[in-house]
Amino acid sequence: xxxxxxxxxxxxxxxxxxxxxxxxxxxxxxxxxxxxxxxxxxxxxxxxxxxxxxxxxxxxxxxxxxxxxxxxxxxxxxxxxxxxxxxxxxxxxxxxxxxxxxxxxxxxxxxxxxxxxxxxxxxxxxxxxxxxxxxxxxxxxxxxxxxxxxxxxxxxxxxxxxxxxxxxxxxxxxxxxxxxxxxxxxxxxxxxxxxxxxxxxxxxxxxxxxxxxxxxxxxxxxxxxxxxxxxxxxxxxxxxxxxxxxxxxxxxxxxxxxxxxxxxxxxxxxxxxxxxxxxxxxxxxxxxxxxxxxxxxxxxxxxxxxxxxxxxxxxxxxxxxxxxxxxxxxxxxxxxxxxxxxxxxxxxxxxxxxxxxxxxxxxxxxxxxxxxxxxxx
Amino acid sequence: xxxxxxxxxxxxxxxxxxxxxxxxxxxxxxxxxxxxxxxxxxxxxxxxxxxxxxxxxxxxxxxxxxxxxxxxxxxxxxxxxxxxxxxxxxxxxxxxxxxxxxxxxxxxxxxxxxxxxxxxxxxxxxxxxxxxxxxxxxxxxxxxxxxxxxxxxxxxxxxxxxxxxxxxxxxxxxxxxxxxxxxxxxxxxxxxxxxxxxxxxxxxxxxxxxxxxxxxxxxxxxxxxxxxxxxxxxxxxxxxxxxxxxxxxxxxxxxxxxxxxxxxxxxxxxxxxxxxxxxxxxxxxxxxxxxxxxxxxxxxxxxxxxxxxxxxxxxxxxxxxxxxxxxxxxxxxxxxxxxxxxxxxxxxxxxxxxxxxxxxxxxxxxxxxxxxxxxxxxxxxxxxxxxxxxxxxx
Numbered sequence: 212x213x214x215x216x217x218x219x220x221x222x223x224x225x226x227x228x229x230x231x232x233x234x235x236x237x238x239x240x241x242x243x244x245x246x247x248x249x250x251x252x253x254x255x256x257x258x259x260x261x262x263x264x265x266x267x268x269x270x271x272x273x274x275x276x277x278x279x280x281x282x283x284x285x286x287x288x289x290x291x292x293x294x295x296x297x298x299x300x301x302x303x304x305x306x307x308x309x310x311x312x313x314x315x316x317x318x319x320x321x322x323x324x325x326x327x328x329x330x331x332x333x334x335x336x337x338x339x340x341x342x343x344x345x346x347x348x349x350x351x352x353x354x355x356x357x358x359x360x361x362x363x364x365x366x367x368x369x370x371x372x373x374x375x376x377x378x379x380x381x382x383x384x385x386x387x388x389x390x391x392x393x394x395x396x397x398x399x400x401x402x403x404x405x406x407x408x409x410x411x412x413x414x415x416x417x418x419x420x421x422x423x424x425x426x427x428x429x430x431x432x433x434x435x436x437x438x439x440x441x442x443x444x445x446x447x448x449x450x451x452x453x454x455x456x457x458x459x460x461x462x463x464x465x466x467x468x469x470x471x472x473x474x475x476x477x478x479x480x481x482x483x484x485x486x487x488x489x490x491x492x493x494x495x496x497x498x499x500x501x502x503x504x505x506x507x508x509x510x511x512x513x514x515x516x517x518x519x520x521x522x523x524x525x526x527x528x529x530x531x532x533x534x535x536x537x538x539x540x541x542x543x544x545x546x547x548x549x550x551x552x553x554x555x556x557x558x559x560x561x562x563x564x565x566x567x568x569x570x571x572x573x574x575x576x577x578x579x580x581x582x583x584x585x586x587x588x
Numbered sequence: 589x590x591x592x593x594x595x596x597x598x599x600x601x602x603x604x605x606x607x608x609x610x611x612x613x614x615x616x617x618x619x620x621x622x623x624x625x626x627x628x629x630x631x632x633x634x635x636x637x638x639x640x641x642x643x644x645x646x647x648x649x650x651x652x653x654x655x656x657x658x659x660x661x662x663x664x665x666x667x668x669x670x671x672x673x674x675x676x677x678x679x680x681x682x683x684x685x686x687x688x689x690x691x692x693x694x695x696x697x698x699x700x701x702x703x704x705x706x707x708x709x710x711x712x713x714x715x716x717x718x719x720x721x722x723x724x725x726x727x728x729x730x731x732x733x734x735x736x737x738x739x740x741x742x743x744x745x746x747x748x749x750x751x752x753x754x755x756x757x758x759x760x761x762x763x764x765x766x767x768x769x770x771x772x773x774x775x776x777x778x779x780x781x782x783x784x785x786x787x788x789x790x791x792x793x794x795x796x797x798x799x800x801x802x803x804x805x806x807x808x809x810x811x812x813x814x815x816x817x818x819x820x821x822x823x824x825x826x827x828x829x830x831x832x833x834x835x836x837x838x839x840x841x842x843x844x845x846x847x848x849x850x851x852x853x854x855x856x857x858x859x860x861x862x863x864x865x866x867x868x869x870x871x872x873x874x875x876x877x878x879x880x881x882x883x884x885x886x887x888x889x890x891x892x893x894x895x896x897x898x899x900x901x902x903x904x905x906x907x908x909x910x911x912x913x914x915x916x917x918x919x920x921x922x923x924x925x926x927x928x929x930x931x932x933x934x935x936x937x938x939x940x941x942x943x944x945x946x947x948x949x950x951x952x953x954x955x956x957x958x959x960x961x962x963x964x965x966x967x968x969x970x971x972x973x974x975x976x977x978x979x980x981x982x
Binding site for chain 2: 212213214215216217220280466470473474481482484485487490491493494495497498501502503505506508509512513516523526527529530575578579581582585586587588
């Protein structure tokens with residue numbers, strides 16, 4: 212057992228922190244929230260040069276070949292600073308190609324993802340907002356060498372700028388909802404696709420995507436016909452851990468900003484950080500963050516090592532969902548009125564705490580998975 | 589980053605678990621909750637039996653230097669604690685082994701080490717802690733029990749309280765005012781004393797459940813050899829800090845809660861209410877799963893502490909956070925379990941009691957770990973002052 216980051220991970224962390232501090236200031240984040248695209252193509256290009264999109268893509272496909280755990284180290288910094296844009300959807304969706312794609316598909320798409328030339332996203336949720344296979348009803352029907360897709364996906368992150376959507380479709384209605392799920396790499400510019408940005412608290416450009424008789428060539432099928440659900444489960448696990456890592460980084464900022472402010476802000480002739488009532492709240496925030504951090508490390512490590520991780524991922528996501536919201540709201544309260552202003556940085560985190568908690572499975576969804584895994588019949 | 593144990597550690601872990609599992613079969617039925625050791629005679633006997641068994645294995649001196657009879661690593665010590673915690677096995681005197689031994693190893697003279705460490709390793713001497721007083725709790729340095737030097741002895745007068753197991757212990761380590769006129773923190777001395785010394789009166793204190801895990805200790809002209817000192821005269825506060833600084837990960841308590849979680853799941857699976865098992869109730873599933881999440885978080889930070897200790901690094905802030913977290917989780921386990929059990933949650937020592945009445949017991953006993961070893965409020969001060977660098981209270 213050695214729970215330290217490796218030297219290479221420390222270097223990655225430091226480089227990411229320095230890069231984001233200079234290249235992604237809070238003024239840019241606020242601009243992007245209001246922009247149509249929701250990300251900066253210029254910044255995207257620089258990130259590609261740093262190898263971020265190709266971090267977990269094997270070297271054989273022009274990636275960096277780092278581990279999933281390494282990725283979570285990077286994402287903690289992403290969360291620490293906040294980085295609007297399609298980084299997480301692209302990387303997490305790329306796992307469906309890395310682990311589920313054919314050799315031909317890997318050769319075609321992975322180098323382009325790595326170079327920053329392809330933005331990917333995941334089309335999973337539908338009207339029910341369910342992360343269960345039973346929530347998938349978007350139909351894909353075989354027609355010669357093609358499939359025709361009809362239906363609506365919701366909360367598809369950055370779909371309005373994506374080049375490809377990994378679309379989770381129903382190809383067969385059967386006895387068990389998870390049989391009959393097929394994944395397709397759908398060109399986001401295909402005729403019949405319409406997207407609308409849904410206004411959300413994180414301004415993260417979650418889209419409604421309508422598929423009307425959208426033709427997808429059979430060669431764009433990811434994995435096997437009717438047997439795509441295990442790929443979705445893998446992507447959901449990795450996505451949940453990614454969101455957890457991002458949330459831990461965000462909590463770190465909430466704690467640091469609050470502690471720093473409480474040392475400066477003077478009331479009753481002393482810094483408010485000298486009051487025990489506030490000290491204990493900050494100690495609680497730190498405790499939530501630190502317990503969460505090692506819980507996430509454990510899930511990320513298991514997932515990275517290819518060991519069974521479903522239980523630990525759900526334990527972590529259910530925990531982090533709640534503590535991130537709690538830490539962020541305490542950060543606002545300890546700052547007082549000042550942090551209720553739109554122009555303050557803390558609310559950027561508070562708003563994202565809700566967005567993060569819904570992404571890749573909310574608290575009750577993951578607690579139910581935990582309930583099954585601990586043996587509740 | 590690597591959460592994997594080495595092949596050797598895995599083998600040791602298995603040895604510890606197998607041995608504790610065997611011991612569990614011999615546990616008296618009255619043994620419910622760890623404080624039972626001090627409360628019930630046959631549980632104290634069982635504790636002593638486990639102590640002697642562990643001593644034979646050399647497990648009471650894990651991670652000590654070989655010259656004092658030690659073997660194994662810090663990691664072994666953690667894995668041993670996991671096994672004891674999960675199987676609810678006593679046999680490790682927390683005062684002698686967890687607190688005093690590492691303190692002596694670091695701060696005592698060679699003659700004190702030679703005299704006191706071997707009997708601890710052999711499991712022959714049980715210790716208690718003589719720290720708190722009626723008017724000195726969290727602010728321990730205001731203590732008023734005096735130890736006045738006369739020739740080659742100290743003469744102790746005063747009263748100590750909340751002394752866990754003092755009515756069972758052979759020896760005690762304590763702090764006493766040796767220079768009543770001296771300035772705070774530089775007038776205290778750390779001494780070791782035989783609890784059978786004339787002038788010592790020990791009275792058990794009934795805890796909220798009527799049992800007696802603690803005692804109060806009256807010291808009336810108690811003569812202690814001056815050689816029984818740890819550190820320097822009037823500089824005992826440094827020893828207090830040293831001892832308090834042997835951060836505990838809480839892994840034994842945490843593993844105990846893993847066992848409680850299994851028992852709670854089993855109870856929910858087999859207990860029917862309104863015609864269906866409790867385990868089918870989505871609200872109950874949610875509450876139990878929430879406990880499981882928090883428990884895993886507690887274990888994760890405990891491993892973080894173990895990992896730091898294994899490299900002899902400081903874990904002050906993490907240890908404070910872990911202590912707050914696992915002790916308050918213990919309270920929530922008690923609250924949730926007793927609530928899920930409905931009217932049965934309140935039952936003790938009876939066929940009607942779920943899981944031998946351990947939930948009712950924990951509902952009352954949970955304060956022990958919340959308040960002792962630095963209250964959780966003191967732990968929050970530690971995080972705020974030493975970790976976050978916030979201004980210290982004067």
